[in-house]
Amino acid sequence: MIFQAIVIPYSLWTLAATFVVRHQRKIGRRYFLLLAVSHLAILFVTLFPNATYPLANLAGVGRGADFVLYFAIIILLRVLFYLYNKNRLIETQLTKIVRHLALQDKRD
Amino acid sequence: MKVVDLDKWFASRYTQDMEVFIVIAAYNEAEVIGQVVDELLRHYPHVVVVDDGSTDRTRELLRDTQVMLISHLVNRGQGAALETGLQVALEQGAEIVVTFDADGQHNVEDIQKLIQPILDGTAEVVFGSRFLHLDSRIPLLRRILLKGGTWLTRFLTGLSVTDTHHGLRAFSRKAAASIHFELDRMGHASEVFEIIARERLRYVEVPARVIYTPYSLKKGQSPFDALKILARLFERSWFR
Numbered sequence: 001m002i003f004q005a006i007v008i009p010y011s012l013w014t015l016a017a018t019f020v021v022r023h024q025r026k027i028g029r030r031y032f033l034l035l036a037v038s039h040l041a042i043l044f045v046t047l048f049p050n051a052t053y054p055l056a057n058l059a060g061v062g063r064g065a066d067f068v069l070y071f072a073i074i075i076l077l078r079v080l081f082y083l084y085n086k087n088r089l090i091e092t093q094l095t096k097i098v099r100h101l102a103l104q105d106k107r108d
Numbered sequence: 109m110k111v112v113d114l115d116k117w118f119a120s121r122y123t124q125d126m127e128v129f130i131v132i133a134a135y136n137e138a139e140v141i142g143q144v145v146d147e148l149l150r151h152y153p154h155v156v157v158v159d160d161g162s163t164d165r166t167r168e169l170l171r172d173t174q175v176m177l178i179s180h181l182v183n184r185g186q187g188a189a190l191e192t193g194l195q196v197a198l199e200q201g202a203e204i205v206v207t208f209d210a211d212g213q214h215n216v217e218d219i220q221k222l223i224q225p226i227l228d229g230t231a232e233v234v235f236g237s238r239f240l241h242l243d244s245r246i247p248l249l250r251r252i253l254l255k256g257g258t259w260l261t262r263f264l265t266g267l268s269v270t271d272t273h274h275g276l277r278a279f280s281r282k283a284a285a286s287i288h289f290e291l292d293r294m295g296h297a298s299e300v301f302e303i304i305a306r307e308r309l310r311y312v313e314v315p316a317r318v319i320y321t322p323y324s325l326k327k328g329q330s331p332f333d334a335l336k337i338l339a340r341l342f343e344r345s346w347f348r
Contacts, residue, residue: 091292092290092292094182094184095184095185095188095292098161098180098181098182098184098188099180099184099188099191099192099195101181102158102178102179102180102181102192103178103192103195103196105178105179106176106178106196
């Protein structure tokens, strides 16, 4: 009950914020859809926790909550990996820019 | 009796036949950079200093010297600064490039020993090694970390060296042109060994002292930095 009391209002709030941000054209359509579906999925699973059991059984995982947890970890790791790579690329590009400016300054 | 100015004779001997460029990466070294470059300029006319976004008076102090000063707008790391310095040295016609630390840990007299194998044509890369120098007094923790670095370098590259993190290194023009540091921070010291193994460059080690002062120990790498370098090296080998 406590978990639902915290997660449901929070999910509704973030869902509303997603709509607002989309209305302000601060995010693209695809990203808006991804966020909206994610928040709705969180809401659904929180309101109807038993709904995850068929999925859990299909995946060979015991409980619905475990299935959600494992799935979330996989997604988070993937996102973390993506962000790490992106950061590496940005750092490399930043160095190239700084070097280019330094050498140009020297040549001038 | 004619008095010979040994300093000028020394400098002219090596610049007549080969253009030797000294490359220094400096970050917040206002305390010692003046002494370091003064000493170098007495023996070597071509000194390139890359100021890596210093926030102290390093850049200001260097402007009053005869060095070729290149300034990074923001701090990018020693590896990035050395790569910039290498490019400048090659553009200026360097035939031998020597990397030299800005914190006063290196001995100018060791440069002579370092470049000799390149002048003789017996090596393309020469590393200094504090473990080959009898007078080196290395703090225990640092010795353990350096030995670990040596083992790791052997494991990753197959190269047999005694000191993998000595900043005093000399490269022939051919070697300098094939080296491009991709690791911006301190990982370049280990990265160079991968490049040597890949390009099959001839290398040798010579004894070269590292002078540990309270200042240089304060600015040096911590054990945590060693872990970060390790992580970057493994990451490079995974993501290549």
